[in-house]
Every structure is written in C-alpha cells, then in structure tokens.
Amino acid sequence: MSGGERDEITGTETTGHEWDGIRELNNPLPRWWLWTFYATVVWGIGYIILFPAWPLVSGATTGVLGWSTRGAVAAQIGAVEAAQTESWTGLLDADLAALRDDDPDLHRFAVQAGAALFRTNCSQCHGAGAAGAVGYPNLLDDDWLWGGEIEEIAHTIRHGIRNEEDPETRFSQMPGFGDFLGRDEIRSLVAHVRALPEGVDPEAGEGGMLFADNCASCHGADARGDRAIGAPDLTDAIWLYGSDAETLTRVIAKGPYGVMPGWGGRLDEAELRALAAYVHQLGGGEADERQLGAGPALNAEPG
Template sequence: MSERKVDEETGVETTGHSWDGIEELNNPLPRWWLWTLYACIVWAIAYTVAYPAWPMISGATTGMLGFSTRAQVAEDIVQHEAKNEALVAELVAADLTTLPPSSDLHRYAVARGGSVFRAQCSQCHGSGAAGAVGYPNLLDNDWLWGGDIESISATITHGVRNETDLDARYSEMPAYGDIFAEEEIGAVVEYVTSLSSSEFDADLAQAGSELFLDNCAACHGDEGLGDQFLGAPNLADAIWLYGGDRDALTETVTNARFGVMPAWGQRLSDVDVRAVSVYVHALGGGE
C-alpha cells in the first residue's frame, strides 16, 4: 500500500489508494448517511426479534409477535370460504346435468374449477387443456370414457388405471408383440392407418383387416369406431393419444399403452371435484 499523504489543494489526507496518478481522498462519510445506516441496523435487529427470521435446525425463530404468513393465509382462506359457503353448499347438492350455464352457481363452479385445474391438472393436460402425447386433449370431442358431465365427473373422481380406487376406469390392451409376428403387426398397423388415411398399402391392409377383426374388433368395433364403455379409442377419426404415424402405431400394437390418472376424489374435496368437472365440461369439448 502506498504511503498516505495530505492533498495539497484540499488539505485532506489521502487513503493511500492511487489509480493512474489519481489519489483517493479520505473524506468522512456524511452524517446523514451514517445516521441512516445506524437506524437501519437498529430496525433490522428489532425486526429479527419481533418476526420470524433466523433459520434453525428444524425451522426458524418464531419472533416475539408470533406472526406467521401461513397462519395469515389460512385465515384468509377461512374468510373466503365463509363468504362462499352458500354457493359451496348449493354446488354440492346441485344436479350438474341441469346446471344452467348462465347461473351464478355455474359461473362460480367454472371459476373454482379453473383454479383447481391449473393447480392439479395442467401439469399433464396443459394450461389450456389441449393435452400432449399420452395426455388427452380436453378441448375436442374425442372422449375415451364419455364426455358428458356425469362421465367426466366419474373419470375425475375415480381416475384411470390406478391401484388406489376400485372404481377407477380400467382398460388394458394386450401387447401384441407377444402374440403377433412382426409382419402381422405391420399388416394390422397398415389396416388401422387405412381407417383414417387415403395413403396405405391396400394388399397389406387387407391382410391386416382379418387380423383386426379376429383380435381387435371385440373392443374397437368391426369398423374401428371404438367403445366408450370399454375405454377403447376410435381408430377412424385421426385423433391419436400417442401418435398416429406408422412408427407410433407399431409401438402401440407391439407393447400396448397403459396411461394412469390419479383418483382425484381421494385428493380433492367433493366440491372441488364437482367444480373441476363443470370447468372441464365447459371448455367445449364435452358432450
């Protein structure tokens, strides 16, 4: 460190720091700045004593005032629920099939159901409910288990192919890779392709149609139109959950698919299940 000296022009001692011949004066800090700093220090100490602040092993100091943001949120929720108590009771008792779309109750159900959907369902079905590969689009008219309000509610309540609800929607397609030869799988895929596309090998599709009628029609129907009671998809509408190109169809026929949806009736309140059912139905894709 360079030796400190007094600046000739100002008469102020330098700090000893020098940059390109420019020396720093050791001027005292302004008093207003110092008092502001001291006040902030005092305020910070008082705050950490009064409010939760210091992290500990299993939590944080609670503070002398006992303030809790979680308790405040819980209190706000209680107040909110109290304001909507009448609508909640009415929604729980309502017949969802006859709920007028223009009613206050329907608007409340859609608003509440939208919040539930964004918090619990959007991770799979997307924030706009348009779905993704393996996760159904809730905006179209293609419903594996039915798109009327009662069917939607049942699907949400019990889920699909889970092991926690005995009433869960359940369907299981065999893995035909264990049953068909590779060329037979190719023929079935070509026939399924022919149901919704004009570009296919007619001879190969003809061979696949016989295999389809003998092995697949029991669930998907002779014309591949599906069966909502069995949860068998329509194969003739060009709407595909896992993709409709030949590679995706080959994977589906060979190894089958087994998507699982939780039983939300075990996780959500009855009013939330009913509200999200109304919301999904109101998106426009339901029957």
C-alpha cells in the same frame, strides 16, 4: 479528539493520528446525518420489540404486537374460504348436468375454481392449455374414450383409469398382439388401421380380415370404438400415441397401458365437481341426455 494542528493544504484541524506521514483530518459528520442515524437506531430497537425479529431454535421472537406476514396471509385466506363456503356447499348439492342453466353464478364459480385445480393437478400431463401430449388425451376436442358428459368426466377424475388402488376405476387393457400375430400380419394390420381415417372399408382386404379376427371385438366391426370399455374410434384421425407406422407397430405388438390416477383421495368431492365443470366447458364436453330430451347426446359417436 483534536490534535491541535491544522493541515497546511486544506486548513482543516487534524485528529493527531498519523500513518506513514499521512495525517487524519478531523471532518465530523453533518448533524443531520447523525440525527438520521440515531433515528434509525431507535426505529430498529422499536421494531425488534414490536414485531418478530430474532430467530430462535424452534421459531422466532413474536413481538409484543404478535403480528406476522404469515398470519396476515392466513387471515386473508381464511376470509376468502369463509366467503366461498356457501358456493362450495351448493356445488355439493347441485345437479352438474344442469348447473350451467340452473345456476349460472355457481357454474361460473365452479369453472374458476376448477381452472385453478386443473393448473395445480392436471396440467403436468394434459398441458397448461389442456391440449394434451403423446399418451395424454386432448381435453379440448369431442373425442372421449370413456364419455364426455359431465358426470362421466367427474367419474373419471374421481376414480382414474386403470388405477389399481381404486376398485371403481375404469379398466380395460389392449393385449400385445406380438404374441399372437407374425411380423407380416402386424405390418398388414398397421397399414389397414392407418387407412381407416381415409375411409377404407374396415373389412376390406387382408388387413380387414385380421382386424375382424383380432380387433373388432373391442373397436367394433366398423372400427368406431366402444366407450364402455375405453376402446378408441380408429376412423377419426385422432391418435393418442401417434399415427406413424413405427408407433402403431409398437402399440399393436405390445399393447398400450396408460394409467390415470384417481383424485378421489386427494381432492374433496366439491373440488372434484368443480374440476369436472371446468374440463367439461373447455370445448369438448357433451350435453347430458336430460338437457337434450329424447335421443342420443351430442357428439355421442364413440371416441
């Protein structure tokens, strides 16, 4: 709308609108800008028609093309899963102990899949690098409470430790000796246990007598533990809860009771086997006797 007047300073025609003595100049937008704006309007209308756009109570408009980013991602995931079907099926039938040598490609797939499963399900306790923490075992060394062969690892993952929901779980319990021993006796026993990694005779002195009477039935007369019942080796300077006197006093007096959940009800069998393959190759996994021939497995000392 033109007011038929021109601004004295700029010489621009005015619109006729005036507020508090300020007159509005008639400066129309550039043609190119207007056409660009109109094009975006047309593009927006076309997008609304073709693609999901308007939210509804129980979803959204689907658009005439029926395309969505969610559907595209689902299709990609489906394609990857289809491509991996043969590998997952092969993993179910494979001999885990011989997998590395018999089928290196399948072993590589299992390790890579197991790494992803570990980060999702295990790293919260054992750490992103599997180095463990206080009360959570380090999976990088060769100190295993229940055995480090790949099938033993798979059993632990599948059924857990002290997992009362699974009848096949591995179960052992160290009693709290605070109910049986006096304070001075526990103090002597703590000092003795702390000295075991330094080479002290497990049967020496008062602490040795206390150890023989109360601890040797599980940890062995030589204090090297018993994997069959999850009793740790006390001579190797590897401590699950710590080696300071205060911690050992608490452990001996009250008894630890660590629980690992069983993953058999959360992961399928192929995933469990992939996870076992990953943990086994981290650095502490032990070779099966079938791979070594006659004789004990590598690193077979109790831990």
